[in-house]
Amino acid sequence: ETGVTQSPTHLIKTRGQQVTLRCSSQSGHNTVSWYQQALGQGPQFIFQYYREEENGRGNFPPRFSGLQFPNYSSELNVNALELDDSALYLCASSLRLAVTGTEKLFFGSGTQLSVL
Amino acid sequence: AQSVTQPDIHITVSEGASLELRCNYSYGATPYLFWYVQSPGQGLQLLLKYFSGDTLVQGIKGFEAEFKRSQSSFNLRKPSVHWSDAAEYFCAVGAEGGGADGLTFGKGTHLIIQP
Numbered sequence: 001e002t003g004v005t006q007s008p009t010h011l012i013k014t015r016g017q018q019v020t021l022r023c024s025s026q027s028g029h030n031t032v033s034w035y036q037q038a039l040g041q042g043p044q045f046i047f048q049y050y051r052e053e054e055n056g057r058g059n060f061p062p063r064f065s066g067l068q069f070p071n072y073s074s075e076l077n078v079n080a081l082e083l084d085d086s087a088l089y090l091c092a093s094s095l096r097l098a099v100t101g102t103e104k105l106f107f108g109s110g111t112q113l114s115v116l
Numbered sequence: 117a118q119s120v121t122q123p124d125i126h127i128t129v130s131e132g133a134s135l136e137l138r139c140n141y142s143y144g145a146t147p148y149l150f151w152y153v154q155s156p157g158q159g160l161q162l163l164l165k166y167f168s169g170d171t172l173v174q175g176i177k178g179f180e181a182e183f184k185r186s187q188s189s190f191n192l193r194k195p196s197v198h199w200s201d202a203a204e205y206f207c208a209v210g211a212e213g214g215g216a217d218g219l220t221f222g223k224g225t226h227l228i229i230q231p
Binding site for chain 1: 120152157158159160161162165206208212214215216217218219220221222223224
């Protein structure tokens with residue numbers, strides 16, 4: 001158990017719809033990252049949030065957006081869903097310190113999104 | 117650009133036999149290197165990581181990995197596998213906590229354990 005929880009665990013949407021995935025970080029963690037894992041592939045970095053601001057972004061279009069809240073929980077929003085968005089979405093939290101940098105990632109179990 | 121190659125998509129090993137999973141990386145600076153394991157329906161669990169120091173690193177569950185800079189490799193090994201080791205294994209490269217560029221993962225190696 002990592003202390004990172006994601007909801008829902010499974011979700012089915014149709015093409016063109018919008019979806020919101022949620023993540024509750026491990027207690028004390030101030031950084032959250034989101035990854036997309038397509039079937040048979042490794043996870044791909046979507047973006048990272050630190051202190052409620054986007055801190056870095058992978059090669060994903062703007063219809064992928066996120067939020068980090070003051071309690072360090074997070075949301076991933078995807079607009080105009082496409083069939084290729086079907087994947088396991090993983091949230092990972094970590095603690096970033098001014099002196100020592102960012103410590104290791106703790107991953108949640110993911111949300112399985114199916115787009116029909 | 118950083119990249120990770122895991123040449124073996126599937127590996128089948130008999131229970132009790134030794135295991136080596138291959139990983140080659142490309143990274144502009146001194147990398148953090150990681151091995152993660154993923155069981156079906158689960159997230160990723162960190163097995164071990166390397167940044168500097170001794171090139172042979174020990175991890176959890178009896179795993180170890182050896183960093184070879186000259187070969188840009190970071191292969192994972194275990195002397196004797198157990199049936200519970202059956203899972204998907206991912207090698208990754210990047211900054212410690214992912215950083216602004218996140219971690220770059222390989223496509224994974226599916227480990228099958230034969231009785």
